[in-house]
Amino acid sequence: MERRNFFKITSLAGGGLLLSTYLPLACTSTEVPNIDWEPNFFIRINSDNTVTFICSQSELGQGTSTGLAMVAADELGVSMDKLKVEFGQGSTERYGDVQDTGGSNGLRIVWPSLREAMATTRALLVAAAAQKWQIDVDECYCEDGHIHRKDQEGQKLAFGEVLEIASTLPAPREIKLKEPSEFRYIGKSVLGPKTKMAAKGTTPYSINKKLPNMLYAAIARCPVWEGSLTSFDATEALKVPGVVEVLEVEPTELQTTDYKGGVRPGVAVLANSTWAAFEGKKALKIEWEMGKNGLKSSATIQQELADNYKTPSKANINLNDATTLFGRSSKVFSAVYDAPFQANACMEPLNATAYHRGHKVEVWSGTQAPQLTRDRVAELTGLPVAAVTVNNPPSGGGFGRRYFCDFVEEAVILSEKVRVPVKVTWSREDTFLTSKYHPITKDYWQASLDANNYPIAIKYRGSIGRPGAYRCYPYSIPIAFYDYLKYKDGWLLPRASWRSVYAHPWGLGLESFMDELAQNANEDPLQFRIKMLENAEVVEQKELPWVGDDLYPAKLKNTLEMVAEKANWDTTNDGIYQGVSAMGYNTSYVAMVADISVENNQVKVHKVTAVIDCGLAVNPSQVKAQIEGSIMWGLSATLKDGITVEQGHVQQSNYDTYDLMRITDAPDIEVHIVESNDTPSGTGEVGVPGVAPAILNAVYAATGKRIRQLPITASLLESAVS
Structure with missing residues (x-):
């Protein structure tokens, strides 16, 4: 990598090189100065060989600080056990515009600049040691917080011993990133400082x-x-x-x-x-x-959205001439999907x-x-x-x-x-009664069918006005998006982002509708999706700064094929029924199969099998934990409670009235990670939007009843028509 490109990347996207700067904390004519050297905004090295990683991204329990520390440790050449972690202050000057943490971008968006900053720091340390030893830099390497000599085994210098020289050196014109074969931590399951602090009760909340x-x-x-x-x-x-x-x-x-x-x-x-x-x-x-708003309720908002759907609207996105194709058949299949308000219900108020x-x-x-x-x-x-x-x-x-x-x-x-x-x-009641909420949604889907009941084109109008990275449309069926549905006179409740954002209602509609289309075509729902992905084109979305890569339907197809094998698709025991879903989110892909039973109008989820392609899994144990957590999150939204409003007042005030999945409700969860050396992508949200449709599709397999709203209640199941 050329030096001018490194400066551009690190100053705008997080590296922030601070060459030739150090702070002499104690310096006399007879003592060696105590140097506190920050070669970039990610790392600080002291002359006592203390190495501190400064995490730019927010640690919310998702493990981003551990993943980034692993990257820093590997690229710099320091032991994770010796690496201290601090959390950076909000600073555009230091980290450009990529410090705010959302959209499952905590690790992905910092990955390149962090590696480059650490590789440059490593090169400076090696150059300083080579100068001190009067040997070529190629004869030195970094490991465990020391620079070692290749020609004299056992001879080494601690990082702290070369800081005075390193802090005066110019950045190298070119740097070399480590090859995957050289990684000590990346790709391994690591118990990081975040987990250790939580276990000891020392997390500085x-x-x-x-x-x-x-x-x-x-x-x-x-x-x-x-x-x-x-x-x-x-x-x-x-x-x-x-x-x-x-x-x-x-x-x-x-x-x-x-x-x-x-x-x-x-x-x-x-x-x-x-x-x-x-x-x-x-x-x-x-x-x-x-x-x-004191006169409104949840039902009022659902009616306002339904009324707005009746107003004329033109397609604002028309993929593969969907609107023209839609008129070629008089056979139309329609479905409407509803999701309630949701609260974030964070454990720390x-x-x-x-x-x-x-x-x-x-x-x-x-x-x-x-x-x-x-x-x-x-x-x-x-x-x-x-x-x-x-x-x-x-x-x-x-x-x-x-x-x-x-x-x-x-x-x-x-x-x-x-x-x-x-x-x-905020009290716990505050966080439910007077907070911000994931919006209530109503989504209308229509498909034009050919003589064999195969979809020719799809029309969509609902909570989303156009496709985007968070709610990817991967299939080859042409689709048109119409203006999103609007409230009559403003929000009933203020909006908050919510784990997977609008991908949750998008996935609810898309993957339930795909199942219904498969049913109409008399096709196996999993194989139907694979067919619809086989000829799907790559969708360009690199221009979106928070995404960074295009949408690859082939990757989603691969996760479907893999989950079919791992979940023993269509070979379950009596009384157990399966449903499938496949979702992309940013640059990650998840296919999942839910095994359920229904008895006395109660849905019991026995197992969820998920396959994720998230590029290179920096910390596989954390990837699995994130998908497990996402599945539990999605199960709560599917089977438990939503937020309801009467006369403007939220009706749920705590965990007793806003029920969540408990450990006693938890199904077996099996997560498989696709092996990949692609750039790491997000894992915190991609597992949420496929949960509801996988369960709803399994409920149909079990009962012959199509449920199109959340949460699934006993009364809803009882009244549903086959």
């Missing part, structure tokens, strides 16, 4: 952050979106021991991107402990004006600590978007971005919710009022 003179805040928010505060009485709240002050919280409007803004009107209780703040919140007397000093602001919060949050705090306060610091420790789950800034905004607003550090902690 932001909810545990403490600062001198800090106040703790609990906020009573308007229970209906876009409602307003009429009045409040804080008399009883101020009597609660520990309560210091009660303040009104003014709402912030959603910005152009709904990731910013959206603070609800409310009343904040500030106290000397979280418990006191929560108790004070309970004692508040508040009058709300519910507004237009939303929280943020902010200290607004007037001329600068510092934030501590486990966020998926440290750069976006930094920009938003600057917007909110009118301060320059350089005056805002966003510390981003690990968080206890994100699933898209922590990509939004509202909970951080609340802490900043309150700290600006009182000029001391303020920690805002």
